[in-house]
Structure formats: C-alpha cells, structure tokens
Amino acid sequence: xxxxxxxxxxxxxxxxxxxxxxxxxxxxxxxxxxxxxxxxxxxxxxxxxxxxxxxxxxxxxxxxxxxxxxxxxxxxxxxxxxxxxxxxxxxxxxxxxxxxxxxxxxxxxxxxxxxxxxxxxxxxxxxxxxxxxxxxxxxxxxxxxxxxxxxxxxxxxxxxxxxxxxxxxxxxxxxxxxxxxxxxxxxxxxxxxxxxxxxxxxxxxxxxxxxxxxxxxxxxxxxxxxxxxxxxxxxxxxxxxxxxxxxxxxxxxxxxxxxxxxxxxxxxxxxxxxxxxxxxxxxxxxxxxxxxxxxxxxxxxxxxxxxxxxxxxxxxxxxxxxxxxxxxxxxxxxxxxxxxxxxxxxxxxxxxxxxxxxxxxxxxxxxxxxxxxxxxxxxxxxxxxxxxxxxxx
Amino acid sequence: xxxxxxxxxxxxxxxxxxxxxxxxxxxxxxxxxxxxxxxxxxxxxxxxxxxxxxxxxxxxxxxxxxxxxxxxxxxxxxxxxxx
Numbered sequence: 484x485x486x487x488x489x490x491x492x493x494x495x496x497x498x499x500x501x502x503x504x505x506x507x508x509x510x511x512x513x514x515x516x517x518x519x520x521x522x523x524x525x526x527x528x529x530x531x532x533x534x535x536x537x538x539x540x541x542x543x544x545x546x547x548x549x550x551x552x553x554x555x556x557x558x559x560x561x562x563x564x565x566x567x568x569x570x571x572x573x574x575x576x577x578x579x580x581x582x583x584x585x586x587x588x589x590x591x592x593x594x595x596x597x598x599x600x601x602x603x604x605x606x607x608x609x610x611x612x613x614x615x616x617x618x619x620x621x622x623x624x625x626x627x628x629x630x631x632x633x634x635x636x637x638x639x640x641x642x643x644x645x646x647x648x649x650x651x652x653x654x655x656x657x658x659x660x661x662x663x664x665x666x667x668x669x670x671x672x673x674x675x676x677x678x679x680x681x682x683x684x685x686x687x688x689x690x691x692x693x694x695x696x697x698x699x700x701x702x703x704x705x706x707x708x709x710x711x712x713x714x715x716x717x718x719x720x721x722x723x724x725x726x727x728x729x730x731x732x733x734x735x736x737x738x739x740x741x742x743x744x745x746x747x748x749x750x751x752x753x754x755x756x757x758x759x760x761x762x763x764x765x766x767x768x769x770x771x772x773x774x775x776x777x778x779x780x781x782x783x784x785x786x787x788x789x790x791x792x793x794x795x796x797x798x799x800x801x802x803x804x805x806x807x808x809x810x811x812x813x814x815x816x817x818x819x820x821x822x823x824x825x826x827x828x829x830x831x832x833x834x835x836x837x838x839x840x841x842x843x844x845x846x847x848x849x850x851x852x853x854x855x856x857x858x859x860x861x862x863x864x865x866x867x868x869x870x871x872x873x874x875x876x
Numbered sequence: 877x878x879x880x881x882x883x884x885x886x887x888x889x890x891x892x893x894x895x896x897x898x899x900x901x902x903x904x905x906x907x908x909x910x911x912x913x914x915x916x917x918x919x920x921x922x923x924x925x926x927x928x929x930x931x932x933x934x935x936x937x938x939x940x941x942x943x944x945x946x947x948x949x950x951x952x953x954x955x956x957x958x959x
Contacts, residue, residue, distance in 0.1 A: 659908030795935045796931065
C-alpha cells in the first residue's frame with residue numbers, strides 16, 4: 484500500500500496542492516499589501532515546480548503544457564497573483580525548452596534552472612511601442628563576445644524578485660523594429676532602476692513594476708532563433724493557454740464560493756429552493772464552457788507541437804486567440820454571476836464568500852495583451868484564412 | 877512572376893527599405909514585414925494571380941522571402957492545372 488501513496492504524494496498535482504494551500508493562506512495579504520507572494524513562490528521552489536517543464540536529460544521532468552495548465556488552475560483557485568507568476572515563469576521557460584535545447588549555453592542554463600529552481604521573468608513591454616510586443620525600439624549591441632542592452636521596460640512582472648530575465652530587443656542597431664531577438668540575462672548581469680510602481684486594481688501581487696534595464700552578458704546568451712519564430716511557435720500558445728488556466732482557476736473558486744453559499748441557504752430552509760440556485764446552475768454552465776474551451780485549446784497545441792507548419796499556421800493562431808478572448812471575457816461574467824448569488828456576503832471583504840479579489844483579478848484578463856488588439860489581429864487573419872468547418876478537426 | 881511579386885511586396889509590404897535592396901532569398905520578416913502587412917500582401921497576391929491560398933500554405937514559411945512567395949504561388953497554380 485505504501486507504493487501508490489508515495490506516487491500520489493510526489494505527483495505534480497499533489498505537489499501543487501501543497502503550494503496552493505500556502506498560497507491561499509496569504510492571498511488576501513498579498514492582494515491587500517500589493518506585495519510579492521514570497522511564501523507561495525518559496526513553496527513552488529521547495530516542491531521543485533519551477534523546473535518541471537525542462538527535459539529530463541537537463542534535470543527537469545518534461546511536464547507538458549497541459550500538465551502545467553492544470554497546476555496554473557489549481558494555484559489560480561488559491562491566489563491568482565501566485566498562479567500568474569507561476570504561469571509567466573513557465574511561458575518564458577517554454578521559449579527556452581522549445582528553442583534553446585540545441586544551444587549549449589541555453590541547455591546549461593536550463594540545467595541550472597532545474598537544479599537551483601531559478602525564477603525567470605519576462606521583459607517584452609517597452610515605452611513607446613504602444614503595447615505591441617512584436618516591436619522593439621531598443622537594440623542589442625554585440626561587441627565581440629559581449630552583448631549589451633538598455634531597455635525602458637515599462638512592465639517587468641516580479642522583476643525585482645526574478646533570478647533571470649528573458650528580454651526582447653531589435654536584433655542589432657540597424658534592424659527593423661520587428662526584427663527582434665530574445666536574450667537571457669542572469670541577475671548578476673543586469674541592473675534595474677525602478678521607473679513605475681505597480682499599484683493596480685487586481686493581480687497586485689505580480690509586482691509588475693516598470694524598470695530601466697541595463698545589461699551586459701556574453702553574446703551566446705542571445706537565443707539562436709529570431710523572436711518572431713519564438714513568439715509564433717511557443718509564446719503565443721503557451722501564454723494564452725497558461726493564462727487561461729489561471730483565469731479558469733479564479734472562476735472555479737468564485738463558483739465554489741457561490742455554491743457553498745447556496746448549499747448553506749438550502750440547509751437552513753430545506754423546504755424551499757434558495758433564490759440563488761437557478762443562477763448557480765447558469766454559472767456552472769458558463770464554467771463548463773470555459774473549461775471545454777481551454778481543454779480544446781490545450782489539445783490543439785499538443786497536436787500542433789508535432790508539426791512545425793501547423794504551429795505557425797494562421798488557423799492555429801486564430802484558434803489560440805479565440806481561446807484567450809473567450810476565457811478572459813467569460814470569467815468576468817462568471818465572477819459577476821457568483822457575486823449575484825452571494826449578494827452582500829460576496830461584495831463584503833473578509834467573509835467566506837468574498838469575491839472582490841476574484842473580480843478585480845479577473846478584470847486583468849482582458850487587458851493582458853488587450854483583447855481589442857487580439858481581435859484586430861484575428862480580423863486581419865480572417866481576411867485570408869478560411870475557417871475549418873469540421874466539428875472535430 | 878518574380879517582378880509581379882516584387883511589385884506587390886513594394887505596394888503592400890510597407891518595408892522600411894526599398895524592395896530592390898531586398899534579395900530574393902532575404903527574410904522579409906527581418907526586413908520589417910509586419911503580420912498585418914503580410915495579410916495585405918497575401919490579399920494582393922490572391923487578387924493579382926487569381927488564386928486562393930489554402931490553409932496549409934498560410935504560414936510564415938510560405939511568405940518568408942520573395943522566392944518563397946514565388947514558389948508558393950507556383951505550387952498553387954500547378955495544383956490547379958492538375959485539377
């Protein structure tokens with residue numbers, strides 16, 4: 484009997500459940516104080532969850548995007564900011580795993596991430612690019628074996644707490660704005676001067692402050708593939724899918740609270756159906772739609788991964804954009820519904836049915852790469868891309 | 877066909893450099909072709925050659941360079957002749 488129990492305890496889900504318990508305990512304080520969820524991230528490191536995506540031969544556990552999305556959802560149910568830090572770390576890691584294994588330096592870097600549980604941040608946003616991460620103003624300068632970069636990064640989520648940053652720039656000082664490279668800088672290779680403070684409505688614990696980034700590192704730390712390819716083949720899909728995992732988690736917890744509220748009311752007066760019961764049925768329907776959408780997106784990604792052409796096709800990009808739009812919009816409806824069910828107990832902070840944090844966190848979803856920008860991008864693709872008319876394809 | 881494609885890239889590609897400075901096999905995305913301009917370019921090509929790109933050819937590779945575009949258009953025109 485000991486054997487199966489040991490497996491269960493070591494499974495990714497069991498390890499994430501232990502992290503989620505810690506994250507949940509501190510979620511309100513993290514939100515209220517707008518501070519980094521240090522306890523939860525320490526727990527992720529202790530459970531060795533930061534390296535799971537890395538291939539086994541480099542010391543990881545070769546976890547799939549689907550595996551990781553499940554963990555994002557579990558953490559999202561506990562503390563959305565902790566879950567988002569975990570998701571963003573793994574989105575960056577997916578770029579290394581998908582595009583860095585053939586590079587000696589990046590392979591060694593992955594080995595270190597797994598061994599030392601390093602936390603990786605992302606710096607794709609820049610003052611002046613108007614939110615389009617496929618454009619850079621700053622350029623990396625290569626001087627012999629050394630590269631140097633200075634970037635006015637208006638957002639680097641958990642920048643002050645990261646052990647390394649993957650940062651975009653133009654690939655050389657004469658390059659067009661869309662000709663970008665992605666470079667890994669380790670903590671001792673850069674300085675960050677804080678330029679903007681992250682004081683937001685929700686997702687307060689991601690501490691996505693703005694910084695002036697100045698870095699110098701060996702030039703071999705530049706990823707060997709153009710960022711355009713990295714964005715299309717790993718970042719687009721893993722961002723939309725892992726974010727959606729987090730958002731689904733927020734919605735699940737909101738519905739759990741609403742259900743607990745309705746059940747408590749039903750127990751109090753067993754003769755009458757509680758007024759919120761019908762709305763609970765409605766919201767369970769919405770939740771299932773988000774779940775189906777995310778699961779279908781994950782399956783499409785795992786299928787496309789085997790086929791590079793499919794991965795960079797328009798049909799796939801349209802599908803991933805649609806996953807993001809649907810989950811980010813529907814979770815707002817879900818949390819709002821849950822609030823209608825819980826009434827003033829949901830609106831108030833500090834009750835078992837409080838939903839204020841969920842509602843505020845959920846509002847970030849439409850803005851993380853603005854839905855308007857994504858719809859604009861999809862609408863231009865639909866000028867040439869013909870829809871797949873099959874149900875299962 | 878190469879000339880027609882070059883004219884279309886000049887018209888719809890909105891590259892920051894003149895098209896005569898772009899070699900046939902140079903990466904158009906590195907030369908500054910944005911995803912929006914690439915769609916305009918695809919529409920322009922569909923119109924000019926009276927073809928429709930099937931979904932399996934709607935990817936970055938098909939439009940990565942002027943010679944890749946020529947090859948893609950060739951492929952579609954050939955398959956039409958067979959059919």
